[in-house]
Amino acid sequence: MMKGHLIKKGDNPDITKERKTTTFCVNKMAEFIHEGADNVRRRQEILEYVERHPELGDKIPVEFMTREERIDRNAQRAVAMTDHADCIDGSDFFGEGMYYQTLVMGRDFHGMLLHYSMFLQCIQSQCTEEQLDKWLPLTVLRGIIGTYAQTELGHGTNLKKLETTATYDPKTQEFILNSPTISAAKWWPGGLGKTCNYAVVMAQLFINGENKGPHPFIVQLRDLDNHMPLPGVTIGDIGPKLGVNGADNGFLMFKNFRIPRENMLMKHAKVLPNGEYVPPRHSKLGYGTMVFTRSIMIRDQAFMLAAATVIATRYSAIRRQGEIIENEGEVQIMDYQTQQYRIFPQIARAFAFLLAASEIRDMYLNYMEKSQTSSDISLLGELHSLSCGLKAIISFETAQGIEQCRLSCGGHGYSDASGLPQLYTFAVGGCTYEGENIVMLLQVAKILMKTVKGIKDGTAKLASITEYLKRNSDSKSQFRDYRTTSGDVIINDFENIARNQIYSAYERFNDNLKHFTYEEAVNKTGIEMCKGTRLHVKLYLIKNFYSKIIGIKDDDVRKVITDLWKLYAFDMLSHSTGALKYNNYMDDKQIHNIKEGVCYYLNEIRPNAVGIVDSFHMSDRELHSVLGRRDGNVYENLIEWAKQSQLNRSEVLPTFKKYFEPMMKEGRSKI
């Protein structure tokens, strides 16, 4: 038995059996996943800290609360969490910060989320020195709670068309904020409904009747003493949602609401007291923050997918159903090939996504370091494009993957006890926020089209991510057999299909350009362009994953990661057989072999599956799932969980006296 196993006395024997057959050291795998022994140790320390403090935990699970109770709980928790913030390294938001927040809050947002993730960012990056002096301490010391109000009822991604106006009045040196139409109402900002008393508001700046475009303003919304909305401000909660119902996403309307001139955030553009407008020197300065936010989001998504695989894998180890060999008893459902096919590719995906999140974070930090000493911002465009593409692919495949894990748990997966409904409804929001996925895919596609044009013109300067686009396509694949193939051959196959798709989209796009404007041509090629982006991003994921294998020193861990990578690769290739057969690049025999490869690696992973998901190092607290419990004792704990149901607080509900008793009495009286 290898080190680092999670076996304890009293565990379900089926799950213990799985842990005993694990062929690698779970500790070492956890260190690979969490990028070092220190990080694993810190995860444990933070967990113990949180568990020692009852104010950071729930007496009854959150899923049994009403929306009002959840809002109250999340408010209490947000304050307690920030009270205790010293237990983590605050500079490591990407690592310790996110982990701590998940442990304390669970899978929900809360009223102060945007205070830290957006409002503080705006203060830091958009204030002048004087503004910083005023707003930064108030924000950091939690003297006010802010949010970021950009999206409107009628306006999402197209920032230019926001309708909220900020009209400068030089007489009083104030801006007058207005929501001129219903569709101008701010809508969605987190914490805006009931929690926040301040917001950074994006509004069209009008000076002397001229529109200078959207600019940020810091705006007080509620009275500091009684928290009532200020006159001229209408605020409220936008109502229940598919997920994150512990958060008060809000709406906001202004009617002739005046703020001082100094409340426009003026680090970049300025309005002087006399109304003179000073435009910003650089545009696109916001890209850096967006890259950072998306790299955090990708990592968060990857961990949600990982959590779903832990739950589904452990449950599949203890659930027995159906006989494969007569009279040998019911089998663990993980022994079904179809069950493996549902879950194991999701495990592989979680690895691919986590590794991509780390890579993009490193690229970003590297860029930030260089940008201190140089004015070269060429990498930023590339990073921005990559982060958009990854965000779209990862959020969608995470949601799909969680749902596959949920479905693989049968009826129990539909219960909140599994934790999977909460994971899905939370994660799938990521397909929409921080840039709607199809908009993201099209953005990247446009850049790819430009790149291909540059290659054809001979003007392209290619970074490593797009370098494969300038190579010629091969006429035949070198792939022969899944058992003996090298990773480079697989990557080359993937490069070929990505390149073919992108060039074929380019040809259609170019044809359309002959008859239509640029945007019309983009629209008429939209479907094929999105397909190109998808393959481009998946190629990046597969290459990046592969590049991480070489550095693994432990042989046992490397073997398992290699199996996962191969499953990831063959699974993706098996879903692109049409593309692989384009121009007879592969023949039927090769395709057949790829499909065999998928089954082969499912089988290879089977005995290590529980060990692999144990290595994600997720405590029962973090998982919040009866099905995913470390000890595998699912059934007795499902009953214990259910006993807490709101409806079980009394044996007989009022519905009996009110409705059912009269109905049944009348029914019986007729007999």
Next chain:
Amino acid sequence: MMKGHLIKKGDNPDITKERKTTTFCVNKMAEFIHEGADNVRRRQEILEYVERHPELGDKIPVEFMTREERIDRNAQRAVAMTDHADCIDGSDFFGEGMYYQTLVMGRDFHGMLLHYSMFLQCIQSQCTEEQLDKWLPLTVLRGIIGTYAQTELGHGTNLKKLETTATYDPKTQEFILNSPTISAAKWWPGGLGKTCNYAVVMAQLFINGENKGPHPFIVQLRDLDNHMPLPGVTIGDIGPKLGVNGADNGFLMFKNFRIPRENMLMKHAKVLPNGEYVPPRHSKLGYGTMVFTRSIMIRDQAFMLAAATVIATRYSAIRRQGEIIENEGEVQIMDYQTQQYRIFPQIARAFAFLLAASEIRDMYLNYMEKSQTSSDISLLGELHSLSCGLKAIISFETAQGIEQCRLSCGGHGYSDASGLPQLYTFAVGGCTYEGENIVMLLQVAKILMKTVKGIKDGTAKLASITEYLKRNSDSKSQFRDYRTTSGDVIINDFENIARNQIYSAYERFNDNLKHFTYEEAVNKTGIEMCKGTRLHVKLYLIKNFYSKIIGIKDDDVRKVITDLWKLYAFDMLSHSTGALKYNNYMDDKQIHNIKEGVCYYLNEIRPNAVGIVDSFHMSDRELHSVLGRRDGNVYENLIEWAKQSQLNRSEVLPTFKKYFEPMMKEGRSKI
């Protein structure tokens, strides 16, 4: 402008514009969808009846209620709904019954659902004459409320392994019910938690220590007067779920609970007073009910997908975002090819599913009629297999399709105001209940393997559904161009790829049979066998849809339905390009043309999209969606909807005084 349009004064001009360009008569299309003018008229009458009766409606939308409030509301509504049952033709459950239930309950289950859908069925089909006399009036007159308790914590599809026992005691002529383990607890039955006082319980029948297998028993669970669980019975609600939280799905455990011998349902098997067991004469008699239940379920799923397309299409008509032609203003998002690609194939799917549901209902009724006069039950096996396959494909694609519609509505799709979260969480349950989808796919696959073996042996008697399997595969597709191709050519292409997949799975299966037992071989071929089933069922869907076009008399309607069918067909083919290129059946040019076909039919459907979804004849009440409102006035009504949020009942929540005020005061005091 064509007849039957839904234009009214005050509507959003964008949606009126769409209705004005519709090229067909919406009334006639509605008659096609709902199978006749009478049915459309009845839908309207039932709607008006329901709207006239306030006890059948909500004062505040259900999504603003707590779970307890929803349970109360659903109890009231279940009683009121059945009080008013005379307003519908009770014999037409498939049509009027389901529609009425949806109008009154919305998208949720309720405590009395299984009383009608399962308990009553059991009474009718499994009772002796004497038992009927006793139980049928009580059930029909609502003197008791029953449910059907089969699934256990540890046992789903494998009925044979249920653990609940019913041990016959000849001394007292009673059965003693026990839940010998925790995993034996009944789990999931609808209404079991709090509503029902009776259940048909499936339990292993033990006589003299011998297990006779699972049998049905009618069991009183609660006291008729005070509704308390009877001694020896433990019951409760199983807790919150992804959806249907207005229903009290329950758990149930027995401890030496005695029921009279007469409470075993003895139409088929019997236990005589002395303990003698009389086995049933036929097995598999339950198939008929399962076919009927699944045909209802398929229809229900199809209408849920249809509802999602109504919402997404109407919203896409009024939502404007982004400019395609400069300075011409933001465009309706339905003008984006990528948006069309998300929604329109779902519209086509909804048609395919609805038509399949009608067909299988007719086949079932036809069979039932014949079975009165003949003992030929050969069609039943075929019907059963088809209904399993359709259930699996339709429930999964419905869920996926609703989610695509939801995502296509951007941020507003995530809000409960859209109605789409409720649709998704309700519909996706269908992937699991009434037979878990993968189990269903494998069941059908086993039958297909048997069919292929029969063809090879020359012993197969093929019904029309599988007849294509005995034809030889063509070497080349006859398909040339999407504009001129006949439907038969497309169907022939689809037959080829389905047949290829099924035969290739058969070959692997047969190879595995040389080394393994039957069940092992099935398991080792599971993935490929499921793929075979999927193509087989999709082929049925595409053929059945096509067969309905010929009967349409109205030219304009037929044109639009044909466009939808072609979109459906080309969309499916474009997702099977690998299969189409197998053995060089198609070349790259043909594949390219298929993809062009998808874009072409998206474009054809675009001007009629709103008209098509209007033809589903779904009222605002049925849709329950702010985004999908007939009048298109979405934004003002989103605000009106949000004002009802629980959190908006006061301007300032208690969270301010309790948590945020102290925190902010302290923060400000440090400055």
